[in-house]
Amino acid sequence: MKAVRIHELGDPSVLKYEDAPDPQPKPGEVLIKVEAVSMNFADVGRRSGRYGGGTPTFPIALGLDGAGTITAVGEGVEDRSVGQRVAFFGPSYAEYTTIASGSTAKIPDGVSSEAAACVPVTFGTAWYCLKEATELKSTEHTLVQAGGSGVGTAAIQIAKYIAKDGGKVVTTAGSEEKCRKALELGADVAINYTTQDLVEEAKKATGGKGVDVVLESVGGEVYKKSLEAMAPGGRLVSIGRTGGEVPEVGQDYLSQRGISAIRFGFGTLRNERMVEVRGQIEMLMMLIKMGLFKVVIDSTYPLSEAAAAHRHLEDRKAFGKVVLIP
Numbered sequence: 313m314k315a316v317r318i319h320e321l322g323d324p325s326v327l328k329y330e331d332a333p334d335p336q337p338k339p340g341e342v343l344i345k346v347e348a349v350s351m352n353f354a355d356v357g358r359r360s361g362r363y364g365g366g367t368p369t370f371p372i373a374l375g376l377d378g379a380g381t382i383t384a385v386g387e388g389v390e391d392r393s394v395g396q397r398v399a400f401f402g403p404s405y406a407e408y409t410t411i412a413s414g415s416t417a418k419i420p421d422g423v424s425s426e427a428a429a430c431v432p433v434t435f436g437t438a439w440y441c442l443k444e445a446t447e448l449k450s451t452e453h454t455l456v457q458a459g460g461s462g463v464g465t466a467a468i469q470i471a472k473y474i475a476k477d478g479g480k481v482v483t484t485a486g487s488e489e490k491c492r493k494a495l496e497l498g499a500d501v502a503i504n505y506t507t508q509d510l511v512e513e514a515k516k517a518t519g520g521k522g523v524d525v526v527l528e529s530v531g532g533e534v535y536k537k538s539l540e541a542m543a544p545g546g547r548l549v550s551i552g553r554t555g556g557e558v559p560e561v562g563q564d565y566l567s568q569r570g571i572s573a574i575r576f577g578f579g580t581l582r583n584e585r586m587v588e589v590r591g592q593i594e595m596l597m598m599l600i601k602m603g604l605f606k607v608v609i610d611s612t613y614p615l616s617e618a619a620a621a622h623r624h625l626e627d628r629k630a631f632g633k634v635v636l637i638p
């Protein structure tokens with residue numbers, strides 16, 4: 313089969329579209345014919361080595377999630393069968409992949425493989441951050457940093473859905489065009505954080521109060537400004553460092569301001585609670601089928617053009633998800 317793998321860390325040119333061994337499902341696994349690959353910023357981090365994690369064993373099969381159809385099941389698999397369409401957590405930059413059956417979620421009829429592929433990591437992270445990590449309430453104001461990121465486009469919609477009793481959804485992006493698209497998606501206010509004062513604008517948007525919940529993924533100065541934009545009682549959840557390192561913040565500063573800040577790793581959570589998480593992923597796909605949420609797909613590329621797709625993401629050109637098609 314064909315797969316995109318890396319044999320060294322580096323720029324997008326290290327992504328090699330090449331022959332790889334046909335995978336066979338082990339006990340407890342299913343074999344999936346991949347129909348759509350969700351690209352995540354973490355793939356860029358892994359490819360470039362920016363996300364650390366010790367010395368990798370090459371070749372690395374990239375990808376955190378995707379969607380496709382089960383073509384074979386391993387010994388002992390009873391909850392999945394050949395022909396089922398599933399979204400999954402696991403390596404996806406390939407024509408076929410083997411995944412633990414427990415890490416797959418059934419796709420409802422009417423949801424495309426492209427959309428389903430983008431649900432596990434992107435919608436899953438946004439959902440758990442807002443529902444569980446920060447316990448966003450229906451009257452509270454949210455700040456979604458990088459509203460044009462995959463996670464950002466999901467989070468804007470989820471925050472709007474939860475904060476239905478007057479909570480505002482404020483978001484940020486690096487261009488006027490992305491701000492306009494974020495407003496179209498449902499954000500109440502979109503701030504261009506390359507030209508506007510984020511703290512001042514977020515305060516203005518919330519009647520001077522500040523935001524109650526922040527979903528932060530950019531790091532550096534944006535992280536610091538997020539804290540400044542918060543109201544007493546506010547909760548910040550940090551999931552990434554796309555634009556800079558996450559600064560260390562003193563407990564004294566947090567307690568004086570009456571705010572809290574945590575870091576969140578969806579990978580660890582889902583490894584511990586996979587049965588529940590896959591149920592939530594199936595529920596999110598149902599909400600997408602019902603039209604409550606939409607998966608914003610910026611562009612699709614053939615899997616063989618993964619390098620161009622990575623460049624597009626790194627150049628900050630995407631609004632929403634970039635999807636690869638094997």
Ligand SMILES: NC(=O)c1ccc[n+]([C@@H]2O[C@H](COP(=O)([O-])OP(=O)(O)OC[C@H]3O[C@@H](n4cnc5c(N)ncnc54)[C@H](OP(=O)(O)O)[C@@H]3O)[C@@H](O)[C@H]2O)c1
Nearest residue numbers: 352353461462463485486529551552553554555577578628
């Ligand atoms: N902790 C977890 O479990 C978890 C799970 C999922 C994602 N994440 C993290 O969440 C973040 C978003 O992930 P994603 O896959 O949704 O990202 P994505 O779609 O690739 O979007 C990343 C966004 O970051 C912004 N950005 C700011 N500075 C940037 C820079 N120097 N280079 C590139 N982009 C920059 C860009 O928006 P503007 O151009 O508008 O600034 C871009 O739209 C990443 O940091 C990712 O690692 C963490």
